Amino acid sequence: MLIAVDFDGTIVEHKYPAIGKEKIFAFETLKALQSKGHLLILWTIRTGKELEDAVEYCRKNGIEFYAVNRTHPEEEIDEHISRKVNADLFIDDRNVGGFMGWGEIWQWINKDATDEETQNYQKRYLKAQRKTFCGFLQAIFCGK
Template sequence: MIQKTPIVIDFDGTICEHKFPDIGEPTPGVKEALETLKKAGYRIIIHTCRTGSYWKGIIPGNQPKLIEGFMKYHKLPYDTIWMPDKPIGIAYIDDKAIRFDNNWKVITENIQNYSKKTDG
């Protein structure tokens, strides 16, 4: 069985506007971007630190259910929501990182172009 290539996307400030501890509105273009990535065959993993041990007792509500509800309500496609602790920092450095700046169209084009280069 061929596994889909995973794309990991942060929740707060990327999928939705940053209103932490509340959940903001979907960012402009996110629905179209997720639909494009899903249609292209990617496995979409939403990553968040909302369930991190350091937030216990600070963030109200069942965060996994709230995020699932948000994704379903806004009809945003995804495969998995990943919620183990994510360290809080001022920056995340990664050799596979893509800078998000409300540029969903550019991001999806870059991912598809990168995949074409590495598939052959």
């Protein structure tokens, strides 16, 4: 599948024009999607330096996109027309009903995953949630 993925509010928390904190399990899920052969498009409102920063942030976290704000890497961009891309699936925090979460996205896309694949994924996801929650508690009680 060709999958368009938003950046702010989806891969990271909304802090535009800064880069927010990574959403729990975003990069793990994106890597799992790529390992299954899906092509990822970064589809974002960002342009210029903010876009470069987002692409570099993703690259440092192990994600290289098939294309950025276009359907194919070789597609010419005309800044005077819409940057609508043609994808099989759009992952965006502005979906109807909001952002469902990366764990749910992985499970929805990988309906045919083996029980072992699903269990391994769920264990890693829960570990990431605990790590985030423990960091939250530490910030409250330790002032960090």
